Amino acid sequence: MTIFPAIDLKDGKAVRLTKGAMESAKIYSDTPWELVKTFEEMGAEWVHLVDLNGAFAGEPKNLEQIRLIRQNCNVKLELGGGIRDEATIKRYLELGIDRLILGSIAVKDPDFVKAMAAKYPIAVGIDAVDGYVAVEGWGEVSSMKATDLARAFADAGVEAIICTDVGRDGTLSGVNVDFTLEIARASGVATIASGGVRDESDIEALRATGEIEGVIVGKAFYEGTIDLKRFF
Template sequence: MQIIPAIDLKDGYAVRLKQGDMQSAKIYDKNPLNLCATFADLGAEYLHIVDLDGAIAGKPKNRVIIEQICKNSQLKIEVGGGIRNEETIKSYLDIGVSRLILGSIALQKVDFALAMAEKYPIVIGIDAKDGKVAINGWGDTQSVLAEEFAKEFLGSKIEAIVCTDISRDGMLGGININFTQAIARASGVFTIASGGLSSMEDLQILEENEIKAVIVGKAFYERKIDLQKAFEKFRVS
């Protein structure tokens, strides 16, 4: 299993939200570079970064700190939040980002997302409220069903889908297994579970349900999970 620690950036700080509510932001580190070093020491290979301000603004807002992270870390870094055009994709790749997450723009312009995946390492973010896709920092819920949207990527060149049940994000209530499996089946794409991981037991449940990747956020920050032990036990062989 790929266990991918996450850093959500707001005003340059590492924070976590509850159910995507920006007003619920809790600061965990004012220097995210500290976290990158910690994750590397614990055994991480990948790092998931979300520019929360960028997701709402529709353009990067925390690029400076992301560039610093890239320069000072050997982790493979994926970035999402506010990526709406090819210029932004190329600029992130130029500073060392390994792959880019397209969310809002992928729903609004599927053909663009598919075309970018032909040229660049692209991940699609599918975030849902009550089964329907939410965009623009999760502030706008659309009428499109997440499972139907996932079907757009059958046979495409995208590298993965990150799927999040927003109702569980930051709540430490466990991953929505059924939702994750439905997205994987509909898309035929490697699917990364996100939103709600709370314990080592949750990781065991994911493994038993053949979910091969998961993002870890609040469970780490609130010391609900020992990441070093998690990497040792569930590392992809």
């Protein structure tokens, strides 16, 4: 199971939110690329990046920091937040990003996402509040069930589905194993858990299922409740 250390980018800084609320942002670094380098030196294979400003604006907003990360680090990078069209996908791939995460657009235009997945390395981000898909930087909750969205991408050629329980994200309250399994089984696609990871027991619980491809670890690392070095 792959561990994805996570960095959320807001106004050029590395932050973490609680339950997706922008006003809850806690700054952990003014130089995000150095943080990515730290993960790389630990032995991480991947780092998960989110352009938070971009998620709300619907277009890239932290390009300079993302460019610095790519220039200074060799670890694989997956990136989400505000990616709504093919031009943005191409721009990030040319920058050297290894995989793009499409979230809100997957709800609004699934055919577009399927077309992009046929051409580029794409993951679908499914973020849910009480089982229903949240969009636009989690600012809105749609009427679509997360499992229905996952099922829609069962044979779409996407590399992975990243599922986040928004209610747990950034709370250190424990990962939602059952929700992650529901998404994995509905889609049949490699599924990455996100939201609420607190300590090593969460990682072990996900690993024990034998059905989860990976897990994103954010605040637990920054707050010192998990020692990532043990997993690389």
